[in-house]
Amino acid sequence: xxxxxxxxxxxxxxxxxxxxxxxxxxxxxxxxxxxxxxxxxxxxxxxxxxxxxxxxxxxxxxxxxxxxxxxxxxxxxxxxxxxxxxxxxxxxxxxxxxxxxxxxxxxxxxxxxxxxxxxxxxxxxxxxxxxxxxxxxxxxxxxxxxxxxxxxxxxxxxx
Amino acid sequence: xxxxxxxxxxxxxxxxxxxxxxxxxxxxxxxxxxxxxxxxxxxxxxxxxxxxxxxxxxxxxxxxxxxxxxxxxxxxxxxxxxxxxxxxxxxxxxxxxxxxxxxxxxxxxxxxxxxxxxxxxxxxxxxxxxxxxxxxxxxxxxxxxxxxxxxxxxxxxxxxxxxxxxxxxxxxxxxxxxxxxxxxxxxxxxxxxxxxxxxxxxxxxxxxxxxxxxxxxxxxxxxxxxxxxxxxxxxxxxxxxxxxxxxxxxxxxxxxxxxxxxxxxxxxxxxxxxxxxxxxxxxxxxxxxxxxxxxxxxxxxxxxxxxxxxxxxxxxxxxxxxxxxxxxxxxxxxxxxxxxxxxxxxxxxxxxxxxxxxxxxxxxxxxxxxxxxxxxxxxxxxxxxxxxxxxxxxxxxxxxxxxxxxxxxxxxxxxxxxxxxxxxxxxxxxxxxxxxxxxxxxxxxxxxxxxxxxxxxxxxxxxxxxxxxxxxxxxxxxxxxxxxxxxxxxxxxxxxxxxxxxxxxxxxxxxxxxxxxxxxxxxxxxxxxxxxxxxxxxxxxxxxxxxxxxxxxxxxxxxxxxxxxxxxxxxxxxxxxxxxxxxxxxxxxxxxxxxxxxxxxxxxxxxxxxxxxxxxxxxxxxxxxxxxxxxxxxxxxxxxxxxxxxxxxxxxxxxxxxxxxxxxxxxxxxxxxxxxxxxxxxxxxxxxx
Numbered sequence: 081x082x083x084x085x086x087x088x089x090x091x092x093x094x095x096x097x098x099x100x101x102x103x104x105x106x107x108x109x110x111x112x113x114x115x116x117x118x119x120x121x122x123x124x125x126x127x128x129x130x131x132x133x134x135x136x137x138x139x140x141x142x143x144x145x146x147x148x149x150x151x152x153x154x155x156x157x158x159x160x161x162x163x164x165x166x167x168x169x170x171x172x173x174x175x176x177x178x179x180x181x182x183x184x185x186x187x188x189x190x191x192x193x194x195x196x197x198x199x200x201x202x203x204x205x206x207x208x209x210x211x212x213x214x215x216x217x218x219x220x221x222x223x224x225x226x227x228x229x230x231x232x233x234x235x236x237x238x239x
Numbered sequence: 240x241x242x243x244x245x246x247x248x249x250x251x252x253x254x255x256x257x258x259x260x261x262x263x264x265x266x267x268x269x270x271x272x273x274x275x276x277x278x279x280x281x282x283x284x285x286x287x288x289x290x291x292x293x294x295x296x297x298x299x300x301x302x303x304x305x306x307x308x309x310x311x312x313x314x315x316x317x318x319x320x321x322x323x324x325x326x327x328x329x330x331x332x333x334x335x336x337x338x339x340x341x342x343x344x345x346x347x348x349x350x351x352x353x354x355x356x357x358x359x360x361x362x363x364x365x366x367x368x369x370x371x372x373x374x375x376x377x378x379x380x381x382x383x384x385x386x387x388x389x390x391x392x393x394x395x396x397x398x399x400x401x402x403x404x405x406x407x408x409x410x411x412x413x414x415x416x417x418x419x420x421x422x423x424x425x426x427x428x429x430x431x432x433x434x435x436x437x438x439x440x441x442x443x444x445x446x447x448x449x450x451x452x453x454x455x456x457x458x459x460x461x462x463x464x465x466x467x468x469x470x471x472x473x474x475x476x477x478x479x480x481x482x483x484x485x486x487x488x489x490x491x492x493x494x495x496x497x498x499x500x501x502x503x504x505x506x507x508x509x510x511x512x513x514x515x516x517x518x519x520x521x522x523x524x525x526x527x528x529x530x531x532x533x534x535x536x537x538x539x540x541x542x543x544x545x546x547x548x549x550x551x552x553x554x555x556x557x558x559x560x561x562x563x564x565x566x567x568x569x570x571x572x573x574x575x576x577x578x579x580x581x582x583x584x585x586x587x588x589x590x591x592x593x594x595x596x597x598x599x600x601x602x603x604x605x606x607x608x609x610x611x612x613x614x615x616x617x618x619x620x621x622x623x624x625x626x627x628x629x630x631x632x633x634x635x636x637x638x639x640x641x642x643x644x645x646x647x648x649x650x651x652x653x654x655x656x657x658x659x660x661x662x663x664x665x666x667x668x669x670x671x672x673x674x675x676x677x678x679x680x681x682x683x684x685x686x687x688x689x690x691x692x693x694x695x696x697x698x699x700x701x702x703x704x705x706x707x708x709x710x711x712x713x714x715x716x717x718x719x720x721x722x723x724x725x726x727x728x729x730x731x732x733x734x735x736x737x738x739x740x741x742x743x744x745x746x747x748x749x750x751x752x753x754x755x756x757x758x759x760x761x762x763x764x765x766x767x768x769x770x771x772x773x774x775x776x777x778x779x780x781x782x783x784x785x786x787x788x789x790x791x792x793x794x795x796x797x798x799x800x801x802x803x804x805x806x807x808x809x810x811x812x813x814x815x816x817x818x819x820x821x822x823x824x825x826x827x828x829x830x831x832x833x834x835x836x837x838x839x840x841x842x843x844x845x846x847x848x849x850x851x852x853x854x855x856x857x858x859x860x861x862x863x864x865x866x867x868x869x870x871x872x873x874x875x876x877x878x879x880x881x882x883x884x885x886x887x888x889x890x891x892x893x894x895x896x897x898x899x900x901x902x903x904x905x906x907x908x909x910x911x912x913x914x915x916x917x918x919x920x921x922x923x924x925x926x927x928x
Contacts, residue, residue, distance in 0.1 A: 084563070084618060085618055096686070096688075098685035098686045098687075099687075100687075101656050102655050102686065103654075103655060106654050131617075133618065133620045135653060135655065135656050136655045136686075137653065137655060162654065164652075166619040166652055167623075186738040191612055198803060230365070
């Protein structure tokens with residue numbers, strides 16, 4: 081590990097919302113609406129920014145999914161997770177996901193899950209590396225892609 | 240004064256005389272409403288009583304009825320021209336208007352009829368400080384002192400007069416005499432300690448450094464400001480060429496604060512090495528070792544080293560900054576950019592350093608998504624700060640394309656870093672592309688909305704790009720906003736010089752001359768306020784005994800109108816007024832139409848009309864700012880005396896000892912005034928013949 085590296089997480093606020101926007105827009109292929117970003121401010125600990133030597137370089141944004149029927153579980157869904165490419169391999173994504181897993185525990189939520197594009201091998205490997213299980217295939221999940229892209233569900237059960 | 244000596248018009252029967260004393264008392268305690276009532280009861284019986292009229296007027300002035308009050312004061316004075324009260328009141332009125340010259344005339348009149356009145360003498364002495372009338376000050380202070388010799392401030396006040404007249408001996412004597420009046424000097428007393436240091440300052444300024452040192456040693460134990468004693472001692476020893484002792488003195492100072500460059504320069508001279516590069520090098524090597532955290536010990540050698548020595552030194556200095564991620568690395572090195580050889584040296588060093596990084600951490604040809612951090616021996620931020628440095632470097636040395644190349648790389652690398660967007664904006668600004676520059680600055684701002692520095696920069700860049708309304712909206716995110724929802728009024732109130740100047744210059748570029756002049760005038764008003772603001776300190780500082788700080792203030796005020804912000808706004812205004820004079824509106828139109836065909840003429844007229852309409856269209860945000868009846872500055876634009884108006888901006892500059900003789904605005908104005916005078920003379924000659 082290179083010397084002098086400091087990684088820290090911080091809250092998403094109205095003043096640094098532009099950072100989430102910028103990170104997502106350069107890392108992710110999908111674009112998100114203004115209202116989506118605005119809503120990001122209301123999810124509390126489920127949205128976080130990651131800092132590398134005091135520079136914001138990564139972000140996670142989840143939502144709490146309360147099911148219509150009480151028989152189903154409440155789950156946390158990772159909507160976006162992004163780290164600027166020069167800063168990958170330093171455990172920043174891991175730290176962001178760990179933070180969400182911790183929140184899940186605190187909230188007695190039993191599952192954290194997300195969608196990953198079938199062709200994104202790096203992401204598929206990475207999620208499994210940190211303990212997520214590959215689940216069912218959702219065909220045509222990425223509607224805006226031509227042709228529409230398929231996605232795997234990746235989930236982690238919380239004990 | 241006996242009753243017999245009272246002139247008939249001033250005489251009041253005992254009952255009313257008592258009421259009048261009551262008025263004075265109520266005025267002193269600021270019970271203006273009651274005071275007015277009592278004054279009115281006197282006036283129903285004696286409607287022409289001068290002193291009562293004057294007092295009533297004064298109270299009205301402080302109750303926001305200035306005009307009515309002014310009239311009454313004048314009437315009161317006319318009715319009783321030999322009353323010191325009436326003159327004193329008139330003086331107070333002028334003083335509240337900050338018309339210090341007229342005020343002091345009134346006090347002088349008042350003193351004619353009451354030569355020993357301490358209140359008037361004190362008020363006069365304050366005005367004399369404001370007007371820098373030191374001779375006058377000595378006279379009034381002498382009288383006050385003879386009346387109340389047991390008060391310290393009256394002694395210091397008199398010493399100040401002599402000091403300013405450069406009569407150091409008398410100034411010192413006065414302070415010594417005061418010390419003799421003390422049975423025992425107070426211990427651990429800050430005010431007394433300041434007085435001693437003031438005396439020391441006087442002795443030093445008299446030029447007798449040896450005696451100043453001697454005196455300093457004699458007071459050292461009683462002084463609470465130990466640092467100041469240490470600094471003066473080192474300075475005096477150096478000036479007296481008592482070098483070994485000076486060296487010790489500067490060493491002690493460096494131990495206290497190893498980041499004060501003055502101490503380093505002091506020790507250089509004390510050791511006599513200031514002209515010998517080799518010896519200086521050795522000295523700083525030792526100092527840098529001793530004071531490991533001192534930036535000065537490392538950065539000063541960069542200014543005198545050259546060749547390979549410089550390269551070595553700058554390399555360790557810069558690389559340290561870049562690996563630590565110090566955003567201000569370039570700002571620290573900027574002073575070296577006057578020297579071409581050094582610029583080249585820096586460039587080589589940074590490019591070499593970049594090469595060592597290009598295999599790791601730059602995210603381009605470095606490790607992929609799943610690469611392990613173990614392979615990386617350099618943090619990606621080191622690479623980032625290095626290319627950020629190079630972008631600023633190339634922009635500074637006039638290579639904007641290379642600068643753009645590096646800053647684009649930096650933005651691709653880390654688009655979330657505020658600094659890289661700001662640097663891009665600056666590079667584009669230097670290239671003259673103000674619109675793109677302001678877009679880049681806005682991108683920087685969006686990353687951190689609570690950073691006022693970036694907000695300010697973004698607003699400034701918007702104004703440079705001519706985006707008036709947007710700029711006001713952005714800057715208003717940090718101001719107290721009035722009913723219109725914008726902060727222009729608050730920025731006037733907060734004396735935001737940068738904003739007023741930038742906005743004025745923008746209005747000028749947009750052809751909104753009135754508004755431009757309005758803003759330049761607002762800048763002048765702020766400086767006038769600062770000049771006026773010192774008034775309170777003439778009393779306060781002398782009373783509290785903080786004479787050294789007070790002297791600092793007085794001397795700063797002497798250079799006030801040569802400060803950059805004032806001269807910039809003033810020269811903008813003068814230039815604008817001169818062009819208004821050189822090409823009056825009618826002449827401008829005529830010149831444009833000359834030699835055109837009928838068709839072209841019509842076209843030009845239409846175009847001019849469109850332009851005028853554009854310039855006359857004012858958005859909501861432009862209409863605010865200031866409470867006066869001419870918010871758009873139309874009266875200023877349509878002035879019939881542009882040269883005199885320009886002169887108002889020039890006069891205070893020329894009155895400063897520090898004005899730069901290369902400023903030719905005074906001549907430009909004078910030249911035109913002479914031409915004008917010659918023309919008027921010719922006109923009248925024509926008429927009479």
